[in-house]
Amino acid sequence: MNEDWVAHFPALQEVTDTAGREALAAGREVVLKPGDIAFRLGDACSHYLLVIEGSVKVRELGTSGREIILxxxxxxxxxxxxxxxxMAGGRYSAEAIAERPTRAVLIPAAAFQHAxxxxxxxxxxxFHDYxxxxxxxxxxxxxxxxxxxxARLAERLLELAGEAPELHITHQELATELGSAREVISRQLKDMQRRGLVRLERGVIHLLDREALEHLAESD
Amino acid sequence: MNEDWVAHFPALQEVTDTAGREALAAGREVVLKPGDIAFRLGDACSHYLLVIEGSVKVRELGTSGREIILxxxxxxxxxxxxxxxxMAGGRYSAEAIAERPTRAVLIPAAAFQHAxxxxxxxxxxxFHDYxxxxxxxxxxxxxxxxxxxxARLAERLLELAGEAPELHITHQELATELGSAREVISRQLKDMQRRGLVRLERGVIHLLDREALEHLAESD
Known part of the structure; x- marks a missing residue:
């Protein structure tokens, strides 16, 4: 049994019974590159998905063609x-895309159901995680x-930038993050630039005044 | 065993095993009047809740004091x-209120967990229902x-009115339905009135042009 990945999930340490261990043993480790699709809209789901490390974003597409990161x-x-x-049957109503190099575990549906x-x-x-x-x-x-x-935009800029002084992201991508429209986000960003909070370049947003952004993020 | 209520849930007819039947038998029927609270924010949940007939709305309160019907x-x-x-433990993050006379069944947590x-x-x-x-x-x-x-407002007006020619509801209640602010809803309604779709009276909205409302509801 190759279950080294289980060490990354403290709550799974308690799974010591036979049915539970079998499900964990059936888990297959996979590596996703940025941009790889973990599942597509309309796919039947065949595996329980656990992320060991990395990040998979799940996004929904509206009928209007707009997107939101769920x-x-x-x-x-x-x-x-x-x-x-x-658990319920049915198909995926959204799609999942790796946005960083990601290690994940797939447990086949039958093993999942049995456990x-x-x-x-x-x-x-x-259930707890759900x-x-x-x-x-x-x-x-x-x-x-x-x-x-x-406020949501300021919060997300800080989150996505982390420690970095700038953020490489398009206005469209930010709109998708926030479930908004590109033109609305562009307007908000220009307003932030006018107030000296950020400086905009093509595909790059420089965070000039973190303190003011934090204040704005908490403003409601 | 008094399980007449089970007849209202076709999918429960298949529950014929002992553990399942025991959980159903432990179900207690309750009657809620409009305005009765089914559960409060912060309550621990002690029972699985099934509605036989009626309607319970679950609403969340934002930090700003605004509300949305989830x-x-x-x-x-x-x-x-x-x-x-x-399933996960924890407490209710919203509150539930009967909005019509409602018959419901409560299955105690222990019986639910066992089944x-x-x-x-x-x-x-x-799981399927979940x-x-x-x-x-x-x-x-x-x-x-x-x-x-x-479009969402037009759709909700038609839904809530059903067959009736008018709807008894305040602008604040409509705002809560749609997760919006009262003043925004009032502005939209006045616009609809100007276009001849509705006529506004204190606490009442007359639907004047259903066809136009339906058209608007489908407009995106």
Whole structure:
């Protein structure tokens, strides 16, 4: 059994029963390059998806052709849409794309189902993680419905930049991050530039005043 | 055993095994009046909630004090937030209020957990319904992020009015339905009135031109 990956999921250490161990043993490690598709819209889901390290973004396409990032699956997390699909049947209503080099584990549907029925600790892991991800979706709804776009934009710029002084991203990509339209984001960014918070270049946003951006991010 | 209510859930007919039947037998029927609280923000969840007939709306409050209706639990449906809470632990992040006279069934957490572990048909029912409700939340995200507010408002007016020629609802209540602000909704309604689609009175909206409203609802 090659289950070194299990060490990356502390909650899976408790899975010591036979059915649970079998499911973990059936897990196959895969490596995704940035841009690789983890699953496509309309695919049937054949595997439970766990990310060891890296980042897979799950995005939905609206009928108008606009996009929104629903969530990311990152180190030690499972994918809520995959879990829902496996549990409820049906097909993916979104697509998942690796955005960094990503190591993931795929547990075949049959092994997943069997463990869900027979391993209490495995079930606990799956449900707990699923509940976490669901809460994040509810937060996203609250964000989109309630929070001012400029505050959300400032927050996302800081998140995506991390420690770096600038961010390589297009206005369209930012619109997708926030479920907004490109022209709306461009307007907001120009406004931020006028206020000295950022400096815009083609494909690059320089963060000039982090403190002001943080203040704006917390402004509602 | 008093399980007449089971007849309202066709998918539960398949639950014939002992563990599953025990959970159904542990279900207690309750009647809610309009305005009764089914669960409060911060409550621990003690029961699996199924609505036999009626309507319970689940709403979230933003930090700004604004509200949004996340979803409704209606005839033959379960509550996604309750299910998530029961499966993942944690407390309710929203509150649920009956908006019509409602008959519901409460299955105690322990009986629910036991059946989830031991009854394959019960598990199938729970997961399938859960997956359905999750899809609805994803649709809500898509709606809020992508669709024009006037189209969503027209759609909701038609939905809420049903066959009736008018709708008794405040602008604030409509804002909560759509995750928007009261003043924004008032502006949209006045615009609709100017275009002859509706006539506004205090607490009442008369639908004057259904065809135009339907056209608007489908306009994106």
């Amino acid at each position: 969530y990311r699956v990152q180190d030690g997390e499972s994918c809520v849409l995959t879990t829902a699909c496996l 869900l029925g027979h391993s209490e600790p495995f079930r606990r892991f799956v 509940g976490q991800r669901l809460s994040e979706l509810l937060e996203l709804i609250e964000d989109i419905a309630f929070r001012r776009l400029d | 979803y409704r639990v209606q005839d033959g449906e379960s509550c996604v937030l309750t299910t998530a809470c029961l 989830l572990g031991h009854s394959e048909p019960f598990r199938r029912f729970v 997956g359905q409700r999750l899809s609805e939340l994803l649709e809500l995200i898509e709606d809020i992020a992508f669709r024009r507010l006037d």
